[in-house]
Amino acid sequence: MNKVKSMASVQQNRQIRYGITEPISLVGPTELDVTKTKALEKYLQDAGLYESNDEALRREEVLGRLDEIVKTWIKKISRDKGLSDETVEQANAKIFTFGSYRLKVHGPGADIDTLCVGPRYATRGNGFFGELHRMLSELPEVTELHSVPDAYVPLMGFKLNGVSIDLLYAKLPLWIIPEDLDLSKDSILQNADEQTVRSLNGCRVTDKIFRLVPNIQSFRTTLRCIRFWAKKRGVYSNVSGFLGGINWALLVARICQLYPNALPNMLVSRFFRVYTQWRWPNPILLCSIDEDEGSSLGLQVWDPRRNPKDLLHKMPIITPAYPCMNSSYNVSASTLRIMTGEFQRGRDVCAAMEADQWDTLFEPFGFFEAYKNYLQINISASNVEDLKKWRGWVESRFRQLTLVIERHTYDMLQCHPHPHGFHDDTRPLQCSLFMGLQRKEGVEAGGGEPFDIRRTIEEFKQTVYGYMLWVHGMEVSVSHVMRRSIPSFVFPGGVRPLRDSKGTRDSKRSSEQRVSSTVSSSSTITSCERRGGKKRKLGGDETLTDQLRNSKRVAVSVHVENGEDGSPNSSAGSICSAPMKVGESHPVEKIDIPQDSHSQESEEVEDNFGFRNQVVKQIPSKDAFSKGAVEVEELEDVPMQRPVVTPKASVQLRKPIIKLNFTSLSMTNAKNLRAC
Structure with missing residues (x-):
């Protein structure tokens, strides 16, 4: 019976086109795909990603109680x-849900949007x-x-009978809110203020996704898998400059459109294959951006031809509901680089994976082993309530630190922010954020040239101290720590893991290279996929305060090296002004990162979609963009050339220190282009 339904679904998807392009493949699953999908679903079940029936019933009761409260209000x-x-x-008044709960990909203990x-x-x-x-504060079942x-x-956040709730508000220009209110109609935005439009966007986007994917159940299982993977690999955090729940949902939905008859195990593999080769900043679009539908409303939509700021977006993922917006504007050059590397790793793992061996894909990323140098941002306050507000504010500014470091070092110092904070049990009124640092691969060191980021750190701290609700006791400090001095409270159980020897690291690196070489020989699209569908071209789918509070500076020089594979070299020595004890940190002045002598060459993009040595025109004509024709843009053949590197005179042993210049972003980009 299930096989008959599957065949009927395949036949239906052959007749319906989802998305703005033709699908890459219409091929259905094989028996092996069915087996792998069952193994994946079992793995997700065993990982505890599904809530129990009792918890699901409890959430429904909580939502019913919340609806009663707002109607009384x-x-x-x-x-x-x-x-x-x-x-x-x-x-x-009426309660709607959105986000992971509405998509039904939430796990135990997750909050409800x-x-x-x-x-x-x-x-x-x-x-x-x-x-x-006031009403909520007087209810005994409401906490936090x-x-x-x-x-x-x-928004307002609270717990209702132990269930976390994030509650937004939308005020409509209606005297009476009907029970059968349909939020999907664009007319609902008529005469709505900006905050209402943004609040309605979550529900409207979620409902639109359901109408744009060919198989909702396959979409949900795949999305649950990708969300789990992203959290394990440390790339699930919108506030830190990575991607959040809605971003991953849109990326998965696009893969479902390109492979409408695929099962979740196939979709996971294709997910990594497609986004490894995606030519950012070409946008991800689930449907065409039709401005005519809401032209009478006059709301601004994402359009890099009209809005110059949209040209600066690194990884545009466009929401399908009007007004179409870039949901991933927080992504920076550094976080895009990290996610691209994770896509490549996921592709390699999936290509080499056996039927039921999913452990390798979900292996946690060793953040505190990946780099030799880190920035530690300590956040403290006088009481728990102040710390909660202060931490939320500093975390919302954490992404800005990545941006200013990139800008002031002309993208030569790369940052990797950790998506979560850490608590020291011995200091209950303090938490810490961490950021890994390394020199950009291919940038010459110039005899140990240091990065002077003193004023960069000062600018970040001044921005943070511009918090309007700042009170005495709210403090933030930024210091440099070496890997060997990372505090123990960041590790599970407060126990620092034993460090691998150099030989062990070299062995692991060789093993990874063997896997990568094996994958590269078998990563092209299978012949059955070419037969199943037409071969197609992939289209592009604070103000500063006047005075710095309680800040101090101590000069210290930091020396960081990259390893042979472009990753931080754990065997490199430090040239700090004094030996550091375990747990000791120093305020940052200069970061000195020499480049390795053997740089890793970039791997050529596989010709899975017939666009080897080709690039997509990023900005189509206005008419083509508005009509959804962006997906069938012609591709230009361009020669792949190695960057020209001009050797420096041997007499120049050391370049001058990079001085911090507060230049505009355009000047910075121009300097980067000249440097290339």
């Missing part, structure tokens, strides 16, 4: 406004963050209540 608001008895009787839709007389300030906040009214998308 809106009737009180209508009475306080002096509205008629009939209006008070009909007064209504919710949206409260209210009428025109229930304001966001006095109504939502005022009266509703906090408001973030000044966020890009204002």
